[in-house]
Amino acid sequence: MSQDTPLVARLSTRDADFESRLTDLLAWEGVSDHGVQQAVSEIISQVRREGDAALVALTCRLDRLEASSMADLTLGADRLEAAYAALPDDQRQALATAAERIRVYHERQKPTSWQYTEDDGTVLGQKVTPLDRAGIYVPGGKAAYPSSVLMNAVPAHVAGVREIIMVVPTPDGVVNDLVLAAAHLAGVDKVFTLGGAQAVAALAYGTESVPRVDKIVGPGNIYVATAKRAVFGQVGIDMIAGPSEILVVSDGQTDPDWLAMDLFSQAEHDEDAQAILVSWDVEHLAAVEASMERLLPTLEREAIAGASLRTRGALIACRDEGEALELINRIAPEHLELSVEHPERLAEQVRHAGAIFMGRHTAEALGDYCAGPNHVLPTSGTARFSSPLGVYDFQKRSSIIHCSPQGASTLGKTASVLARGESLTAHARSAEYRIKD
Ligand SMILES: NC(=O)c1ccc[n+]([C@@H]2O[C@H](COP(=O)([O-])OP(=O)(O)OC[C@H]3O[C@@H](n4cnc5c(N)ncnc54)[C@H](O)[C@@H]3O)[C@@H](O)[C@H]2O)c1
Numbered sequence: 001m002s003q004d005t006p007l008v009a010r011l012s013t014r015d016a017d018f019e020s021r022l023t024d025l026l027a028w029e030g031v032s033d034h035g036v037q038q039a040v041s042e043i044i045s046q047v048r049r050e051g052d053a054a055l056v057a058l059t060c061r062l063d064r065l066e067a068s069s070m071a072d073l074t075l076g077a078d079r080l081e082a083a084y085a086a087l088p089d090d091q092r093q094a095l096a097t098a099a100e101r102i103r104v105y106h107e108r109q110k111p112t113s114w115q116y117t118e119d120d121g122t123v124l125g126q127k128v129t130p131l132d133r134a135g136i137y138v139p140g141g142k143a144a145y146p147s148s149v150l151m152n153a154v155p156a157h158v159a160g161v162r163e164i165i166m167v168v169p170t171p172d173g174v175v176n177d178l179v180l181a182a183a184h185l186a187g188v189d190k191v192f193t194l195g196g197a198q199a200v201a202a203l204a205y206g207t208e209s210v211p212r213v214d215k216i217v218g219p220g221n222i223y224v225a226t227a228k229r230a231v232f233g234q235v236g237i238d239m240i241a242g243p244s245e246i247l248v249v250s251d252g253q254t255d256p257d258w259l260a261m262d263l264f265s266q267a268e269h270d271e272d273a274q275a276i277l278v279s280w281d282v283e284h285l286a287a288v289e290a291s292m293e294r295l296l297p298t299l300e301r302e303a304i305a306g307a308s309l310r311t312r313g314a315l316i317a318c319r320d321e322g323e324a325l326e327l328i329n330r331i332a333p334e335h336l337e338l339s340v341e342h343p344e345r346l347a348e349q350v351r352h353a354g355a356i357f358m359g360r361h362t363a364e365a366l367g368d369y370c371a372g373p374n375h376v377l378p379t380s381g382t383a384r385f386s387s388p389l390g391v392y393d394f395q396k397r398s399s400i401i402h403c404s405p406q407g408a409s410t411l412g413k414t415a416s417v418l419a420r421g422e423s424l425t426a427h428a429r430s431a432e433y434r435i436k437d
């Protein structure tokens with residue numbers, strides 16, 4: 001992309017080509033890109049065929065490690081504990097504060113088993129059971145994410161998962177001690193320094209060293225998202241949590257520097273990340289653009305944030321609040337910041353968003369680390385049908401049916417008629433045996 005390309009595209013809902021420009025802007029080809037799909041499917045086949053040997057070879061090639069066996073890609077409990085013990089006080093305290101706030105929030109999500117008894121003594125209900133073993137993917141290609149360790153592992157614990165297996169890439173062999181310390185604090189059972197599609201395949205199918213899990217959760221790049229989609233069915237997955245996104249709606253009264261930094265905060269994750277600002281105040285959009293131009297060079301991750309903004313960012317002028325709402329529900333963003341005077345009024349009408357940050361003071365970054373709600377959220381429009389990662393993702397439900405003799409007799413008559421209507425006579429006879437004369 002040429003340096004002359006504007007830092008961020010300007011769109012207006014008044015433009016004749018607005019619809020097509022918005023569609024292009026929102027298209028994220030990653031999970032449907034043929035090249036990525038082919039690479040991921042080859043990686044998954046290789047891991048299924050060769051197990052540990054494939055993991056070692058792929059990790060050396062893709063993460064530039066010098067590993068000779070899985071022992072080099074496994075971190076024991078002592079290593080995690082040592083990382084925790086060696087943390088500076090401020091980091092240990094911040095981790096503890098975040099972990100506790102995340103725990104308290106997620107405790108509220110805990111569903112309980114329930115049942116009721118009918119007049120004839122038949123009991124019906126639902127039993128909630130935690131997963132035996134969960135695999136948590138902690139991204140690590142372009143940044144290290146101790147916060148993602150907490151966001152994945154804490155709800156798993158609250159749900160009562162018996163064993164938590166964590167995978168995290170360590171490109172060039174660089175291990176992030178805060179990530180390991182967070183794993184210790186959050187009670188992760190095993191850590192493998194694996195990333196990308198190979199890590200997902202290992203968790204889904206198991207290898208000599210990596211235990212097969214029941215469900216894989218956690219965010220990641222296009223290789224991770226594509227692999228999760230490919231192994232779904234063999235294991236459960238939480239959602240497609242891909243490159244980060246933010247949609248800010250501003251009424252024009254928030255400091256443009258604040259908004260520029262809010263947009264950068266997600267753009268700096270990945271060149272594929274997406275940051276969009278919508279406002280009905282055109283002068284304000286220009287002021288935010290000026291702030292962005294001025295502040296971008298001050299970022300450590302200027303190159304990544306700049307690439308993200310140039311290819312996928314936008315400042316959108318709309319007519320009014322109503323049009324802003326239409327855009328929100330159309331985009332279904334991972335993060336929605338309502339930087340307006342009365343966010344409650346707008347929030348009431350928001351139907352699709354992973355997380356809603358209300359008012360000028362609620363920077364999305366607070367939610368990324370320590371507000372309490374989960375930061376693993378549906379991306380690329382999947383907030384239309386997916387929810388934030390939560391305790392419910394680590395549990396499943398079984399139906400309970402306990403018929404009394406009278407209940408079996410009454411239900412048997414109905415079942416018999418329906419079964420015979422389906423020509424399934426063994427079903428009918430099974431029910432009929434229990435009918436009292
Ligand atoms: N939605 C959420 O909740 C959430 C939370 C945190 C981060 N994120 C997003 O997660 C993503 C993290 O991405 P990341 O890259 O930093 O780390 P990552 O761990 O997701 O991906 C790194 C891995 O990708 C694989 N890979 C890279 N290039 C490859 C290639 N050419 N062929 C095959 N495999 C390849 C490598 O195996 C590497 O280990 C970012 O997009 C970030 O925005 C999302």
Ligand SMILES: N[C@H](CO)Cc1c[nH]c[nH+]1
Nearest residue numbers: 145147148244245368375
């Ligand atoms: N914004 C990310 C989710 O899209 C989460 C995160 C972790 N660290 C910083 N941010």
Ligand SMILES: [Zn+2]
Nearest residue numbers: 244265266368
């Ligand atoms: Zn973030």
